[in-house]
Amino acid sequence: MRIMRLGEPGQEQPAVMLAAADGSRQYFSLLPLTGDVDGAFLASGGLDKVRDALAAGTLPVLDSAESVRVGAPVARPGTVVGIGMNYAAHAAESGAAPPEIPVVFLKPSNTVAGPYDPAAVPPRSNKYDWEVELGIVIGREASYLGGKEEAAACIAGYVTANDLSEREYQLPGAAGQWTKGKTLPGSTPLGPWLVPAADINGGNLQLRSWVNGEPRQDSTTSQLIFDAPTLVHHCSQYMRLEPGDVILTGTPEGVALSGRFPYLQPGDVVEVEVEGLGRQRQELFRAN
Known part of the structure; x- marks a missing residue:
């Protein structure tokens, strides 16, 4: 389903x-x-x-x-929560130690786009990057949860996500901030579909990405430092998660930030896929 x-x-x-x-x-x-x-x-x-x-x-x-065009499988979420450096290998390629507690940031709901919609490279962007991620869709209110079992019951299902990120805006340098690099319009394609949590094991799914048909990322959600219930529980201690909200669980190694691949340019095609949750395709263009 x-x-x-x-x-x-x-x-x-x-x-x-x-x-x-x-x-x-x-x-x-x-x-x-x-x-x-x-x-x-x-x-x-x-x-x-x-x-x-x-x-x-x-x-x-x-x-x-x-x-017919496929939209994001969840209508505009109230909150999109991002989790940073949640795979040890990605933390290493980013020049950071694996976090001991989840790294949390927020994205505006207007970053959400359909899985096949064209994706805009910002006008002054030189370091636009891809990030395949498992997305958690919240199905019931989560606030000050008592543990992982309660948290798991709050997960309605899972989606494929791409957390497109502008690294020059995000990281230290000319006033770099995570908020600046992670909140660009259309930078959170979701879908193509939502699969109920009861129908899939979110803890052991393959994640892959390609740029212009060339492989980039290949990992599994079993490598998450903090799994989905842990993230829902943790976030609930600091914010009220509401039904329809989305948590992006972080990306594995293999992004352009690693220095092994070039950053995205207008005309590039990015594809990301999470096993059982469908494959996305975004063609990049330069925003005016």
């Missing part, structure tokens, strides 16, 4: 996709259940309602779904 939002920006409609063993796909509208895939839908047990409706055969078929 893969939850999607289909349509032009601002006009997306909720859908669910079922994939058969032979690779064929069926799409169904979720409009009989909800107007959108948002916090209210998730908090009200929406994913279970979808499962029940599929079993009952009450959802309308979408015959032309594959010709």
Whole structure:
């Protein structure tokens, strides 16, 4: 069961996709259940309602779904939380020691984009970078949670994410700050779909990325320093996570910051994939 939002920006409609063993796909509208895939839908047990409706055969078929733009699978989150240096090898290639507690930063909700939308390189950017990440979608309010078990119960599901980052804006230098490098419009493509936590093991998924077809990153979420429930619990001690919020769990080694690869340029194509959560593709262009 893969939850999607289909349509032009601002006009997306909720859908669910079922994939058969032979690779064929069926799409169904979720409009009989909800107007959108948002916090209210998730908090009200929406994913279970979808499962029940599929079993009952009450959802309308979408015959032309594959010709429609795919939006982010969650309507504009209230909060997007980023986690830095959550893979030891990435911390090393960044010139840092692995953190002893999670490194947390925030991204505006207007950074969220669809998984295949063109991605803008900022006008003065010289060090635009890619980061494939596992994204956590929150399904119920999380505040001052008591432990990892409570935290795991707050995870609605998982998504593929790309945390596009401008390193010259982010890191020390000319007033470099993480906020400046991580909050550029459209810099958080999500999707193509949301997979419920009950349907996938978020703790052991392969993550990969490519630039112009050449491999860049190849790791697994089993290498996370802080796993998904740990991150939800930790963040809940400092902020109130609400249904529909998204936590980006960090990226593995293999980014341009390592010095092994060139930074992104207009015309480049970035692809990122998390096993079972789908593959994204962004073509880069220079913003005016």
